[in-house]
Amino acid sequence: MKSVVVALIGLASAVALADTKNDLHQDQMALGRTMQAVVWSLPAVNTELMLQAALNAGAKPNEIVFWSRPPDWRNQTLTPNPDAIYLMPFFDTKQGPVVLEIPPAGEEGSVTGNIDDIWQMPLEDAGPSGADQGRGGKYLFLPPDYHGQVPKGYIVLRPPTYSGYALIRSTLRSHEDADISRAVAYGKRLKMYALADAAKPPPTRFTDAAGKLFDSTIPYDIRYFQSLDRIVQNEPWIERDKAMIDPLKSLGIEKGKAFRPDETTRALLENGARAAHDWIAARSESAYPPYYEGTRWVVPAAHELLEDASKGYTEPNIYPVDARAIVYSMGYVGIKRLGAGQFYLMSWRDKNGDSLDGGKHYRLQVPPNAPVKQYWSVTAYDRDTHALIKDVPRASRSSQIADMQKNANGSVDIFFGPEAPAGHESNWVPTRRGEPFELLFRLYAPTEPLFKKTWTLPDLEKDG
Incomplete structure (x- = not known):
């Protein structure tokens, strides 16, 4: 009988040890998946956080947030240029194609512009160094599922996502008030409107963020995954990234379902975010x-x-x-x-x-x-x-x-x-x-x- 008890105790210890090792393995796997989710999604989360800052400033998608002065420290985006006049149109094509008009360059001004999807994949450049070559142009954003006729006279862009943005810098000749006003006035010649309104576009709405806290710094905590969840819910899966569907699902982020992590999952996500931040900083x-x-x-x-x-x-x-x-x-x-x-x-x-x-x-x-x-x-x-x-x-x-x-x-x-x-x-x-x-x-x-x-x-x- 004694030998049976000893055997049972030994078996229980072995099972407990196996469970411990299994739990440790699962924790390590979950931490690895969390870190990889951060590393993979950084450009999209970066964009989404800027969109949230624009919304907080009072702008909406398919409108333009801008700075009427060169940015000061209240512009808490990542490495902004404090020697330019910034304009940021955020596009969203879920309701149909959207147009961004760039004015021609000349004595009145010029822009250096870059247009990206939400993953910050470059779609096109704008201005003298871009597709319009300084002549001005109408950049047309089509939804990823668009099958309609494409009108002539546009620079056609086909992002694989519904949303993205453009970073437009209106060139400053100097920091004198007159030159700042000139650059702002030229920048506000941009237009943004739905293609359906192209025959008679409504006035573009501009929101001035100068003097406001515009914070899109990367939070390596639960807020990061809240941003990532908004992206998963609002954007289509791109073929190249479908391998991330199951890893994200294991972390509680799944298209069509609410993201409600429990305390254990929340702690895991925050630990993974901090570990990803440390890895990126060490590599940079x-x-x-x-x-x-x-x-x-x-x-x-x-x-x-x-x-x-x-x-x-x-x-x-x-x-x-x-x-x-x-x-x-x-x-x-x-x-x-x-x-x-x-x-x-x-x-x-x-x-x-x-x-x-x-x-x-x-x-x-x-x-x-x-x-x-x-x-x-x-x-x-x-x-x-x-x-x-x-x-x-x-x-x-x-x-x-x-x-x-x-x-x-x-x-x-x-x-x-x-x-x-x-x-x-x-x-x-x-x-x-x-x-x-x-x-x-x-x-x-x-x-x-x-x-x-x-x-x-x-x-x-x-x-x-």
Whole structure:
């Protein structure tokens, strides 16, 4: 009898151990699925959060939210440009095709525009570097299930989703009030309306977000999955992504069903979101080679992502989901022709390889004869959120700034730090003590010396 009891105890222990191992395996699998859901869905969640911010500002789909001044820190999108006038039309074709009209470029103004689906896959560029080549044009968004006749005279776009957006930058000549007003007036010549109203379009509704908190930073918590659920409920499954249907279902996100995670599932989702954030952050700085050999400046987009996304993710043997997550964790908008209208260089470290520290002082010397037809700018962002640093008087310096000091050879010294260096206030970009930061250097209408690398941007150096 004793041997039977011992055997039963042993069997019970083995079953308990097996159950423990099985539970651990299930937990690890669920955590892995949660992390993968975040990595896979980042560009769409990024877009959906911007849409929610636009709705909170008072705009609706098929309307245009804009900023009547260059954005300040209240624009908490990911790495926005504080030296442009932004207009953001969010389209939705569930009720039928939608038209976005871009005005012709000329003395009154021009735009640099990029048009994406909700996954931030570039559909087309607009303006002088886009499909209309500066002549102006009517961009027609068709629903994914559209089978009607396509009228002539339109630049036809067929996104695989019902929704998406355009990022339109109305070019600033300077930060003077007259030039800001001119850029805003030109930008408001955009029109957006249903194709059904094309014969007599109603006035386009513009919502000014200037001075309002417009927060679309990525929340790596339950709010992330609430956003992802809205996408799953509102958009069709794209063939390339159908492998995610069952993994999302196991996390409580399923088309046609309410997302109501219990406490255990909620904790799992939040742990997975934080783990995904940590993985992306660790990968981001090592993901790109230096643009100039021996420097810290990189182009923040993987070559295979640029190639595949611009072709609609049709390359047969790649799907750069990891590279895509890194890009859209810190920025937004897909560009069809990178380098035609704008070019970006990013840095997280100084010349010595040290991380940029908001409590220290730095100097960046921009060489003379910058390779641009329009302007260059350099902006400081919060390293953790990738948004503009909060509660600072400005975030950038630009070649548009009339009172910036220049050196005798035409170069410009830009200073970064918690206080302005004496005598150089006009060339100063403020940072915050105790907060790491990152830099984005933009070149608009870049020219050949940038690509031939005969013009080189040096690294940031500690100043004092």
